[in-house]
Amino acid sequence: xxxxxxxxxxxxxxxxxxxxxxxxxxxxxxxxxxxxxxxxxxxxxxxxxxxxxxxxxxxxxxxxxxxxxxxxxxxxxxxxxxxxxxxxxxxxxxxxxxxxxxxxxxxxxxxxxxxxxxxxxxxxxxxxxxxxxxxxxxxxxxxxxxxxxxxxxxxxxxxxxxxxxxxxxxxxxxxxxxxxxxxxxxxxxxxxxxxxxxxxxxxxxxxxxxxxxxxxxxxxxxxxxxxxxxxxxxxxxxxxxxxxxxxxxxxxxxxxxxxxxxxxxxxxxxxxxxxxxxxxxxxxxxxxxxxxxxxxxxxxxxxxxxxxxxxxxxxxxxxxxxxxxxxxxxxxxxxxxxxxxxxxxxxxxxxxxxxxxxxxxxxxxxxxxxxxxxxxxxxxxxxxxxxxxxxxxxxxxxxxxxxxxxxxxxxxxxxxxxxxxxxxxxxxxxxxxxxxxxxxxxxxxxxxxx
Amino acid sequence: xxxxxxxxxxxxxxxxxxxxxxxxxxxxxxxxxxxxxxxxxxxxxxxxxxxxxxxxxxxxxxxxxxxxxxxxxxxxxxxxxxxxxxxxxxxxxxxxxxxxxxxxxxxxxxxxxxxxxxxxxxxxxxxxxxxxxxxxxxxxxxxxxxxxxxxxxxxxxxxxxxxxxxxxxxxxxxxxxxxxxxxxxxxxxxxxxxxxxxxxxxxxxxxxxxxxxxxxxxxxxxxxxxxxxxxxxxxxxxxxxxxxxxxxxxxxxxxxxxxxxxxxxxxxxxxxxxxxxxxxxxxxxxxxxxxxxxxxxxxxxxx
Numbered sequence: 001x002x003x004x005x006x007x008x009x010x011x012x013x014x015x016x017x018x019x020x021x022x023x024x025x026x027x028x029x030x031x032x033x034x035x036x037x038x039x040x041x042x043x044x045x046x047x048x049x050x051x052x053x054x055x056x057x058x059x060x061x062x063x064x065x066x067x068x069x070x071x072x073x074x075x076x077x078x079x080x081x082x083x084x085x086x087x088x089x090x091x092x093x094x095x096x097x098x099x100x101x102x103x104x105x106x107x108x109x110x111x112x113x114x115x116x117x118x119x120x121x122x123x124x125x126x127x128x129x130x131x132x133x134x135x136x137x138x139x140x141x142x143x144x145x146x147x148x149x150x151x152x153x154x155x156x157x158x159x160x161x162x163x164x165x166x167x168x169x170x171x172x173x174x175x176x177x178x179x180x181x182x183x184x185x186x187x188x189x190x191x192x193x194x195x196x197x198x199x200x201x202x203x204x205x206x207x208x209x210x211x212x213x214x215x216x217x218x219x220x221x222x223x224x225x226x227x228x229x230x231x232x233x234x235x236x237x238x239x240x241x242x243x244x245x246x247x248x249x250x251x252x253x254x255x256x257x258x259x260x261x262x263x264x265x266x267x268x269x270x271x272x273x274x275x276x277x278x279x280x281x282x283x284x285x286x287x288x289x290x291x292x293x294x295x296x297x298x299x300x301x302x303x304x305x306x307x308x309x310x311x312x313x314x315x316x317x318x319x320x321x322x323x324x325x326x327x328x329x330x331x332x333x334x335x336x337x338x339x340x341x342x343x344x345x346x347x348x349x350x351x352x353x354x355x356x357x358x359x360x361x362x363x364x365x366x367x368x369x370x371x372x373x374x375x376x377x378x379x380x381x382x383x384x385x386x387x388x389x390x391x392x393x394x395x396x397x398x399x400x401x402x403x404x405x406x407x408x409x410x411x412x413x414x415x416x417x418x419x420x421x422x423x424x425x426x427x428x429x430x431x432x433x434x435x436x437x438x439x440x441x442x443x444x445x446x447x448x449x450x
Numbered sequence: 451x452x453x454x455x456x457x458x459x460x461x462x463x464x465x466x467x468x469x470x471x472x473x474x475x476x477x478x479x480x481x482x483x484x485x486x487x488x489x490x491x492x493x494x495x496x497x498x499x500x501x502x503x504x505x506x507x508x509x510x511x512x513x514x515x516x517x518x519x520x521x522x523x524x525x526x527x528x529x530x531x532x533x534x535x536x537x538x539x540x541x542x543x544x545x546x547x548x549x550x551x552x553x554x555x556x557x558x559x560x561x562x563x564x565x566x567x568x569x570x571x572x573x574x575x576x577x578x579x580x581x582x583x584x585x586x587x588x589x590x591x592x593x594x595x596x597x598x599x600x601x602x603x604x605x606x607x608x609x610x611x612x613x614x615x616x617x618x619x620x621x622x623x624x625x626x627x628x629x630x631x632x633x634x635x636x637x638x639x640x641x642x643x644x645x646x647x648x649x650x651x652x653x654x655x656x657x658x659x660x661x662x663x664x665x666x667x668x669x670x671x672x673x674x675x676x677x678x679x680x681x682x683x684x685x686x687x688x689x690x691x692x693x694x695x696x697x698x699x700x701x702x703x704x705x706x707x708x709x710x711x712x713x714x715x716x717x718x719x720x721x722x723x724x725x726x727x728x729x730x731x732x733x734x735x736x737x738x739x740x741x742x743x744x745x746x747x748x749x750x751x752x753x
Contacts (some may be wrong), residue, residue, distance in 0.1 A: 175646070188515075188690070189639040199636055266716075266739050267636060318639045318692070319719045319732075 006330045008337040008378025024119035025303040025450060027289040027296050029412020030057035034284035034400035035245040037138035042285040044239065046082060050089040053285035053405075054235030057131065061289055061301055065168070067096040069127025072118050073136050073287070074103050074110040075084045076403035079142040086133075107437035108354065109312075110134045111286060111407020116445060118290050119307035124344075128295040132411070134404030135285035144202075147175030149425040186438065188318050193325070193438065195354070196322045198264025198273055200323030201357040203431055204364040208272035212256040214356035215277040215397045222394025223249035230393055234412055246280055246400040257338035277356035282400030286408030288415075303450045305415035305431070310445035311335035317440035325358045328434040329365045329444030330375075335444050341430070343383040348417055348431040350410045353396040358436060393417060408433055411447070418449035456496040456573055463537040465656050471727040479547065488617040490588065491543045494575035495534050496619060499597050502530060502566045510654040514682070515689040524560045524701055525602045525685030529655035531592035535574040535608070539590065540639075544576065546586060546612040550671060553680040554587060555609040556703050559753065563697040564605050569597035575631040581622040585613040613646055632744045634737050643678055645712045651682040677699070677708040683715070683746055687734040690719055691750045694729045703748035707738070714739055728752075 031055050035041045041049060050073055057063060073086040082088070087101040106113045111134030118130035145153070159165045185192050186403055192201075197427050202209075225231060226243055235242075248255075259446070261271030263278065289301075313331035315322035322329075328351070336342060351359045365371050365380040376382055393413050396406055412430045421429040429449035436442045502522055510526050511518040522530070539548045564570065569595070578589040587609055594604040609638035616622070648662030659678060660667035668676040684703040688695075709715055716739040721732040737744045 190641055191637070191639060193638070202636070318638065318690075319721060320636065 006315075006375060008333045014433045016268060021123040022125065023293055024122035024290055024307045025293060025296055026305045026307065026411060026447065027236055027291050027301045028057070028061060028304060029286065029288040029408060029415070030060055030236055030288035031234065031405065031409055031412070032056070032284055033235055033241040033244050034240055034282050034402055034405070034409075035151045036400060037281035037283055038282070039139075039245050040239050040241045041137065041364040042139040044137065044283065045140050046078065046085060046137050046285075047089055047092065048131060049137065049238070049283065049285035050075075050085065051092045052238050053133060053135070053287045054089055054093040054095070054131065057289055059141035059236075060233065062299075063289075064094045065096050066129075067337045068099045068129045068131060069122065070118060071095070071099055071101040071133070072104050072114040073101075073131075073133035073135060074105045074114065074404045075137075076105065076107055076110060077138065077141045078105070079080035079302055085135075100303055105404075106443065107405045107439060107440060107441065108352070108401070108406060109435045109437035109441060109443040111409070112310075112411065112433060112435045112443045113312075113407070115288055115290065115307060115407060115411050116310040116443065119410060122290055122292050125263045129291045131287070131289055132428045133285065133287035133408050134402075134406070137283045138281035138402070139230070139283050143179045146176045146178060146180060146387045148173060152176070186324065192263070194263035194273060194278060196317070196324035197355045197357055197361075198271065199320065200361045201264065201272060201355075202267055202324060203323065204361045206272065206357045206364065208257075208270075209253075210360055211272060211277040212253055212274075212351065214359055215256055216251060216253055218353055218356075218394045218397035219248050219251050219361035220394075221392055222247055222398035225393040230413075230416070234416065235387075242397045246282065247280035247394075248397050251276070261366035272358060273355060277397065279354060279396045279401035282402045284400065284402035284405045286405040286412065288408050288411050302419075304419040305355050305447040305449050308448050309335060309339065311338070311444060312441065312443045314442070315440040322440070323361060324440055325436035325437075325442075326361065326365065327355055327440055328436055328444050329362050331442050331444040332432065332434055333376055333378075334431075335446060339446065343385050343448075345391060345430060346385070346432045347421060347429045348392060348414060349385055350395065350414050350431060350433045351390060352401075352406055352410065352435040353391065354401065356397060359390075362434070407433075407443075410435070411445075414447055418447055422449055454492045454494065456473055456494040458578065459495055459534070459537065461497070462500060465533050465536060466658055468533065468536045468540045469549075469658065469660070475542070476547050476549050477542070487543070487545050488579065488619045489543075490576045490579050491538065491541050492545045494573045495538050496571065497534050497572040498571045500530065500570045500572050501568070507566050508697060513650055513654055514685045517693070520565050521563045521621045521697070523685065523689070524558050524567055524604065524699075525681055525688055526566060527560075527594055528556070528558065528592070528606050528608075528681055528685075529657065530570070531572045531574060531594060531606065532655070534572050535557065535590045535592050537598050538574050538576050543600050545579070545617060546588060546610075546615055551610040553608060553705055554611050555705065556606065556681065556684060557717050558604070558606045558701040559602075560604055560608040560697070560699050561601070561753065564594065564596070564603050570603075571597050571599075573593045578619070579588060579620065581616075581620045582611050583622055585611050586615050586620060587611045632737065632742070634716065634739075634742055635718040635720075635735070637717050637739070639717040640739065641686065641715045643709065643711055643713050643719065645676070645713060647678050647682065647711050651679045655679070655681070657681075668737070673708075675710045677710055678713075680746065683709060683736060684748065687717060687719070687736065687746075687748070689749060690717065691721075691732045691734065694721065694732070695750050696752070698753040700751045700753055701748070702751075703746055705746045707743040707745055709738070709745050715745060
C-alpha cells in the first residue's frame with residue numbers, strides 16, 4: 001500500500017543540502033512556578049508574568065543592561081492590547097531597551113518554536129544571543145464583545161452624521177451586550193481538545209490505569225526533582241509561590257482512580273480521561289537563554305546543551321484521519337531520520353503531557369506494525385521507547401500547562417538534565433522534545449549535551 | 451425540465467410577500483374546503499440578470515463556515531433561487547398547501563463555479579407529483595445559468611412533503627421496508643446551535659419561514675419549538691467537507707428528525723478515495739448526541 005506523504009524521507013537527501021552552520025547553545029533557563037488558573041496569579045497579566053520570568057533570568061546570568069540579539073516569546077490567550085507583548089516585557093525588564101523583540105504564536109508549540117527560530121538565527125550568524133520564552137494566563141483571559149456589538153462600534157466609528165449614528169445604534173439588541181470568553185474548542189470541529197483526545201484515546205485503546213500511571217509518574221518525578229534541588233537554578237519564586245501549584249507529591253493510583261471521567265463521556269467506548277490524567281488550566285511563564293559559543297564563552301557563562309535540529313508536522317484531524325494531537329508521531333521519525341538516529345539513540349524523551357493519553361497514544365502509534373507500514377512507510381513498527389527515559393523530571397500533568405510557557409519549561413529542564421548526564425561511550429547525551437498543539441500541529445526538537 | 455414557455459418575472463419575488471400570500475391561500479382553502487387538483491403547473495418561472503449581494507455573501511460564508519472566496523457556495527445558490535421556486539409553489543394552480551411542507555431531500559449539481567460578479571438567469575418549476583406514506587410529495591427544480599447562456603451552472607432538486615394531503619388519483623406507495631436502525635459513529639465535529647440559529651440563517655438566506663424564527667411562531671404552525679433550517683444544516687456539512695470537493699460536485703442530503711433549537715448536533719464526516727488516491731466522495735451524517743436520533747445524512751461526490 002502506498003503511504004500518504006507523511007512518510008520519512010531518506011537521510012542522505014536532507015543531510016546533503018544542509019549548509020555548515022555554527023552551534024546554538026542553551027545557557028540556562030528561568031521560569032516562575034506555574035499556578036492553577038484562578039490561584040496565586042489570578043490578577044497577574046501575561047506581561048507581568050513574562051517580565052517576572054525574564055527578570056529572574058537576567059539576574060541569574062547577569063544580563064542587566066545587556067543588549068541581546070533578540071527576544072521572542074508569545075502567549076496563546078492574548079489580549080489585543082498585547083500586540084507587542086514581548087517587546088513591552090523587554091522594556092519593563094532590566095535588559096537594555098535596545099534589545100529587539102517579537103511575538104510568536106503557534107498554540108502550545110509557541111514556546112518551543114521560539115527556541116527553534118532563535119537558535120536558527122544564532123546558527124546562521126544573524127545574532128549572538130537570544131531569549132526564547134512564553135507565557136499564558138488562563139485566569140486573566142481576554143473577554144471579547146459579541147459580533148453584534150463589535151460591528152455596531154466599528155460602524156459607529158465610520159459613521160459621519162448623527163442620524164447615521166442613531167440608525168447604527170438602533171441595531172443593538174440586548175443579547176449583543178453579553179461578553180464572550182475564549183473557549184478551548186477547535187474552530188473547525190467545535191470539539192474541545194479533551195474531546196478530541198478522547199476519540200484518539202478510544203482509537204488506540206488506552207486504558208484508564210495506564211493513563212493514571214503516567215500521571216502518577218509525572219507527580220512523583222516532579223516532586224523528586226524539587227526535593228533534589230534540580231529546579232533551584234531553573235525557577236524563581238513569584239507572588240509567594242515557590243513550587244508548581246498543581247504538584248501533588250502525595251497522590252497515588254488509588255486517589256487518581258477515584259476521579260470521575262470528564263472527557264469522552266458521550267463516546268461508545270468507556271470514558272477514561274479525568275482531571276487527574278489531563279492537564280489543568282494554568283498560569284505561568286518561562287524563558288530560555290540561547291547563545292553562540294563565542295558569546296557564552298566571552299561572558300564565562302555555562303553551556304548546557306546544543307539545539308541540534310527541529311521539525312514541525314501537522315495532521316489532517318478535521319475528519320478524523322489522525323487524532324488532533326498526533327502530529328509529533330510523524331515529526332519525530334522525520335527528524336531522527338535526518339540525523340540517522342532511532343528512538344534507541346535518545347537518552348531522554350520529553351513528550352509534553354497535554355493529557356496522559358496523548359503520550360500513550362503517541363507511543364502506541366510508534367509501536368504499531370500496521371501504522372508503521374501504512375502511515376510512516378516503514379517495514380513495521382517505528383519502535384519502542386524505554387519508559388525510564390521518559391519525562392524524568394515530571395511534565396505538564398504535574399507542573400501544569402500554561403500553553404505557551406511549556407516549551408521553555410521543557411527545553412531549560414532538558415538542557416540541564418543532558419548537561420548533568422554528559423557524554424558517555426564517546427557520544428553526547430541526546431534529548432528529544434515533542435510538543436503537540438491545537439490545529440493538529442506538533443513541533444519536535446533534538447538537544448545534545450555539552 | 452418541461453419545455454413550456456417560462457413565465458418571466460420582472461423582479462426577484464419577495465419571500466415575505468410569498469409567505470403572507472401562502473398563509474392567505476391556506477385560510478382561503480380551509481374556508482372553501484377546496485380540494486387541490488392532482489396536476490402540477492407546467493410553467494417554469496424565470497428571473498433574469500440576478501446578481502448576488504456581496505455583503506450578504508460574506509455574511510453567509512461567515513455563518514456557514516465557508517471560505518470567504520468570490521465563488522458562490524452551492525447552498526448560497528439554493529438560497530438565491532429559493533424565491534423563484536417559492537413563487538411557483540405560490541401559484542393558485544399549485545395543488546399542495548405551501549405552509550407546513552416538509553423538506554425531505556435535496557440534491558444539487560454544481561456543474562461549474564459561479565462568481566458573485568456573474569449575472570445569473572434563474573428558473574424554477576415543479577414536477578413529479580407522487581404519493582408518500584403519509585401524504586404527497588413533489589420535486590421543485592431550480593436551475594442557474596450565466597445570464598443569456600445555455601449551459602447549466604447549477605441545478606437543485608428539492609423534494610417536499612405535504613403531510614396529510616392526499617390527492618385524487620395519486621396512490622400512496624406500499625409501505626417500504628423499515629429503515630435500518632441508525633448507529634451513530636464517533637463524531638468529527640459538534641455544533642452548538644443557539645436559539646437564534648434560525649433567525650441568523652433567515653437573515654442571510656431570506657427564508658423567513660416562521661417555523662425557524664421563534665418558539666411562538668413555530669408553535670403557531672403546530673411545532674413544539676422552532677427548528678433549524680434543513681439547508682442551514684446541510685450547507686454547514688458541505689462547508690465542513692471543505693476544499694477537497696473542488697469547483698464542481700454533486701451534493702445530496704436526506705433529512706430525518708428536525709433539529710429543535712437550541713441544541714447540539716453531532717456530525718460525522720468520512721471520505722472515500724478512488725484507486726488513484728484521488729478524492730471520490732465524502733459522506734456526512736448528523737445526529738442528536740443525546741437521543742441518538744439522526745437529523746440528516748448525505749454525500750458530496752466528485753462530478
